[in-house]
Amino acid sequence: VKVTGKNHYLLHSSDMDHVALKKLTLQHEMRRALSNKEFMLYYQPQYDLASGQIVGMEALIRWLHPERGLIPPAEFIPAAEESGIIVPLGNWVIEEACRQNKAWQDEGMPSIPVSVNLSFRQFSERNLTDKVADILEKIGLDARYLEIEITESMTMDVERASHCLKELTCLGVNISIDDFGTGYSSFHYLKNLPIARLKIDRSFVRDIQQDPNDAAIVAAIIAMAHNLQLQVIAEGVETEDQVHFLRSHRCDEMQGYFGSPPLPGSGVLQLLREKLNR
Numbered sequence: 001v002k003v004t005g006k007n008h009y010l011l012h013s014s015d016m017d018h019v020a021l022k023k024l025t026l027q028h029e030m031r032r033a034l035s036n037k038e039f040m041l042y043y044q045p046q047y048d049l050a051s052g053q054i055v056g057m058e059a060l061i062r063w064l065h066p067e068r069g070l071i072p073p074a075e076f077i078p079a080a081e082e083s084g085i086i087v088p089l090g091n092w093v094i095e096e097a098c099r100q101n102k103a104w105q106d107e108g109m110p111s112i113p114v115s116v117n118l119s120f121r122q123f124s125e126r127n128l129t130d131k132v133a134d135i136l137e138k139i140g141l142d143a144r145y146l147e148i149e150i151t152e153s154m155t156m157d158v159e160r161a162s163h164c165l166k167e168l169t170c171l172g173v174n175i176s177i178d179d180f181g182t183g184y185s186s187f188h189y190l191k192n193l194p195i196a197r198l199k200i201d202r203s204f205v206r207d208i209q210q211d212p213n214d215a216a217i218v219a220a221i222i223a224m225a226h227n228l229q230l231q232v233i234a235e236g237v238e239t240e241d242q243v244h245f246l247r248s249h250r251c252d253e254m255q256g257y258f259g260s261p262p263l264p265g266s267g268v269l270q271l272l273r274e275k276l277n278r
């Protein structure tokens with residue numbers, strides 16, 4: 001490092017310290033929060049477009065910080081991934097989502113899968129499948145009621161991804177590709193990986209009505225998914241017009257504020273009860 005002057009060096013060094021310190025504090029805080037049970041899951045319903053029934057739930061993490069309130073995942077998941085805390089945190093998410101889903105079933109609600117977002121760090125853990133199998137057994141939840149969402153970038157090493165996804169699929173867990181169309185897209189993995197569902201990214205759904213290119217892309221993804229015998233769900237659906245478009249193109253499911261925002265577990269139970277009229 002070339003030091004041009006004492007002050008310059010000091011300023012630079014303290015900037016680095018500041019960033020590093022912030023990171024360290026966040027990592028320390030997350031470890032504390034995990035043992036303090038400050039993380040919680042919200043759940044966003046997924047609707048069948050033909051029947052209007054709720055056919056799934058996506059678990060979305062939040063951090064209920066004692067001073068800062070509810071913190072969205074974008075503010076801590078990247079740091080959790082970088083530090084590796086995402087592995088125990090991600091395991092907690094899988095377990096908590098399964099526990100909640102079992103609790104809904106025990107309340108007499110219709111059995112539907114809960115989907116969990118997986119980080120690339122968890123995906124590269126050797127014993128992921130064992131961990132998932134242990135959790136399902138401990139909770140007493142059938143594997144078909146757990147789904148895992150991965151992103152396209154996680155499948156770049158097709159050999160590895162294929163091995164891991166086959167193991168999970170053998171357990172009975174379904175795999176979805178999240179944010180489909182935004183990452184490294186290759187037909188190779190669609191052909192070679194055991195995937196059950198594509199989730200069309202919100203960025204294509206948003207302007208479906210105004211932008212003919214987005215409309216064409218969404219229509220093409222739906223048609224391709226069906227030709228490959230995959231289910232397809234649209235993310236970030238906010239308007240009735242979007243619903244009409246998706247329905248007319250035979251998209252299977254939708255998720256978004258139009259249906260419901262993400263809700264705490266108790267809110268979901270209420271919603272399911274209303275749907276059942278009891």
Ligand code: C2E
Pocket residue numbers: 044059060061072073074077090093117118119178179202235236237238255256257258261262
């Ligand atoms: P995602 O998996 O793509 O999740 C969907 C995000 O879109 C959620 O944001 C959800 O609240 C939001 N959303 C849902 N419907 C609408 C809509 O109609 N309009 C708009 N504008 N947004 C909508 P959230 O909960 O803040 O999560 C952000 C991201 O954080 C997730 O994106 C996911 O990548 C990540 N994430 C969340 N929970 C977990 C987790 O447990 N583990 C990991 N590894 N990542 C997670």
Ligand code: CA
Pocket residue numbers: 058117149178
């Ligand atoms: Ca997701």
Ligand code: CA
Pocket residue numbers: 178179199201202235
């Ligand atoms: Ca997504």
Ligand code: CA
Pocket residue numbers: 179
């Ligand atoms: Ca996303």
